[in-house]
Amino acid sequence: MKSEHIQNFKKLFETQRQSLVTAIQWTDHEYTIRSEDLSDEVDLTAVELEQGMRLRLKQRELVFLRKIDQALERIQQGTFGFCESCEEPIEESRLKARPTASMCISCKEQEERMEKRTNPFSVLRTA
Numbered sequence: 001m002k003s004e005h006i007q008n009f010k011k012l013f014e015t016q017r018q019s020l021v022t023a024i025q026w027t028d029h030e031y032t033i034r035s036e037d038l039s040d041e042v043d044l045t046a047v048e049l050e051q052g053m054r055l056r057l058k059q060r061e062l063v064f065l066r067k068i069d070q071a072l073e074r075i076q077q078g079t080f081g082f083c084e085s086c087e088e089p090i091e092e093s094r095l096k097a098r099p100t101a102s103m104c105i106s107c108k109e110q111e112e113r114m115e116k117r118t119n120p121f122s123v124l125r126t127a
């Protein structure tokens with residue numbers, strides 16, 4: 001991959017990283033206000049449900065943040081754009097659709113087939 005392409009990805013990751021960090025901090029802020037606002041009349045179940053939803057959202061954001069960090073690390077190590085399994089270059093169309101991808105399509109599909117065999121619920125996992 002051309003180094004200017006890699007620089008573009010780097011910029012994209014840094015922008016995404018910044019907005020994720022802001023979003024995660026904002027979730028924390030919301031939490032604090034919410035718990036202070038709690039009174040006896042508040043329907044606890046609804047609050048708990050909402051907090052559970054926020055927590056799941058935050059977990060997704062944290063997973064994404066980790067993927068971005070790993071991608072930035074690969075850029076630094078010079079391995080970005082190469083499949084971590086077969087070490088062949090990852091298709092550019094795939095990187096455009098999913099910039100944090102660390103495997104080429106065929107390796108990823110192979111991995112998903114293996115996972116499906118062992119755990120049918122893993123389909124829900126994001127790549």
Ligand SMILES: [Zn+2]
Pocket residue numbers: 083084085086087088103104105106107108
């Ligand atoms: Zn591969």
